[in-house]
Amino acid sequence: MALDDGKPEISLDFESPEHARDWQATGKELRSKCPFAWSTDNGGHWVVSRYRDVLRIVQDDSVFTSGKRFDPATGIVEGGVAIPPMPVGRLIPAETDRPEWDLFRGILNPRLGPRAADKYKARAQSFATALVDRVIETGHMDTVDQFTNPLTAMVTLDLLGFPLEEWALFGDTLHALTSLAKNDPSYGQALAMAAVMDRRIDEEIERRRVEGHPGDDIIAHLMETRVDGEPLAHADIHQAIFNIIAGGVDTTTALTSSVIFHLGKHPEQRERLRADRSLMPIAREEFLRFFSPVHGLVRTVRSDSEVAGHPVVEGERIYMFLAAANRDPEIFEEPEEVILERFPNRHIAFGAGIHRCIGSFLARMMFDVMLGTLLDRIPDYELLEGAALYPSVSPINGWVNIPIRFTPGQRSGDPVPAWMDASVK
Numbered sequence: 001m002a003l004d005d006g007k008p009e010i011s012l013d014f015e016s017p018e019h020a021r022d023w024q025a026t027g028k029e030l031r032s033k034c035p036f037a038w039s040t041d042n043g044g045h046w047v048v049s050r051y052r053d054v055l056r057i058v059q060d061d062s063v064f065t066s067g068k069r070f071d072p073a074t075g076i077v078e079g080g081v082a083i084p085p086m087p088v089g090r091l092i093p094a095e096t097d098r099p100e101w102d103l104f105r106g107i108l109n110p111r112l113g114p115r116a117a118d119k120y121k122a123r124a125q126s127f128a129t130a131l132v133d134r135v136i137e138t139g140h141m142d143t144v145d146q147f148t149n150p151l152t153a154m155v156t157l158d159l160l161g162f163p164l165e166e167w168a169l170f171g172d173t174l175h176a177l178t179s180l181a182k183n184d185p186s187y188g189q190a191l192a193m194a195a196v197m198d199r200r201i202d203e204e205i206e207r208r209r210v211e212g213h214p215g216d217d218i219i220a221h222l223m224e225t226r227v228d229g230e231p232l233a234h235a236d237i238h239q240a241i242f243n244i245i246a247g248g249v250d251t252t253t254a255l256t257s258s259v260i261f262h263l264g265k266h267p268e269q270r271e272r273l274r275a276d277r278s279l280m281p282i283a284r285e286e287f288l289r290f291f292s293p294v295h296g297l298v299r300t301v302r303s304d305s306e307v308a309g310h311p312v313v314e315g316e317r318i319y320m321f322l323a324a325a326n327r328d329p330e331i332f333e334e335p336e337e338v339i340l341e342r343f344p345n346r347h348i349a350f351g352a353g354i355h356r357c358i359g360s361f362l363a364r365m366m367f368d369v370m371l372g373t374l375l376d377r378i379p380d381y382e383l384l385e386g387a388a389l390y391p392s393v394s395p396i397n398g399w400v401n402i403p404i405r406f407t408p409g410q411r412s413g414d415p416v417p418a419w420m421d422a423s424v425k
């Protein structure tokens, strides 16, 4: 990206491989030279990269909307939280506005808050133990394919109430949808996988409608919910399930994978965390800030307004470069360094305002379980050749593969479920 001081017009495609290679430098340059820029890519949109400007937008949901309309017949998308837009139905609640947003958050909050994180911790730990048991005697594993990706998908399916052996359909689909740019030749295949996932969600809702839906999972809860005596529409239940899968699976995978790679390169930090677990909660927030797994957020201007003194006009789209805002030197000292004990740490990796991540408690729990298990059981791992970042870092900045080797250890003694052995690589 070439930028002359003071010129607000740039060319910046957040999904491009060039951006994936250079995003740290681009973030620095934008923040310092042109924090409010107009990118001519992807139909034209504003780019905001300073922390305070991102906050200004996400905290004013009456002016900056997340709402989305998608017409499957024409493929036309308006609004929503992606640039370029995703040609799929709206995410619920991420792509709703008030008052609809209040309704769906009210329904989902109790199911995804701190109590849910506590409740699912033992399950998450049992998955982590079994996933490590599968490989611990061999001395090597791919931490993405065999650990972070399956674990987050399994916990998310558990919460929702899908059979766990189906985790790969959801985990691999989300991996493909978020890691490929929409102009990548393989993106069509990712959309085809998303259609299979859609059919599976429909089937599950239908099955429960016919057979009943006992139990305490989120799908049962959505189907039992009544608003003014009426059940939720099928499409809304479907899109709420889709949003939980989209939010729950690839984001925490990306965070944990980035940290595994980072600690592979910085054994002294790994040793500090291994030796002093009380550091973990503070260090985790620093990892969230530094790696910002959700690379950017998007809003549409609902009515003419201003951002940082610049006018914005109804209908214009704004890409908020979250990863750059989380390294804003106005807010964070030495922002390009991972400082394990950074405190306070007002990162916005989970967003801010009404749409702030509903799954943050679950995400923190899953991260702690995964990293804690690795530090306990394979503390001496080394990175092998073949680690690969996503070719496109927006919307999610994650890893395709991170192969490691380590001193072989002993299994825990608990049996590995047959479905897990059959479905994990």
Ligand code: HEM
Binding pocket: 058, 066, 081, 092, 093, 094, 095, 105, 112, 156, 243, 244, 246, 247, 248, 249, 251, 252, 255, 292, 293, 294, 297, 298, 348, 349, 350, 351, 352, 354, 355, 356, 357, 358, 359, 360, 362, 363
């Ligand atoms: C490290 C992991 C995660 C990160 C970094 C992350 C990040 C975010 C961010 C930045 C937003 C705000 C989006 C916006 O303002 O447009 C968000 C919203 C959301 N997240 Fe997460 N998330 C994570 C994990 C999860 C998990 C585990 C779940 C579910 C189990 C989840 C479900 C959601 C949902 C449903 C929303 C929409 C909330 C709303 O619109 O009110 N996320 N997340």
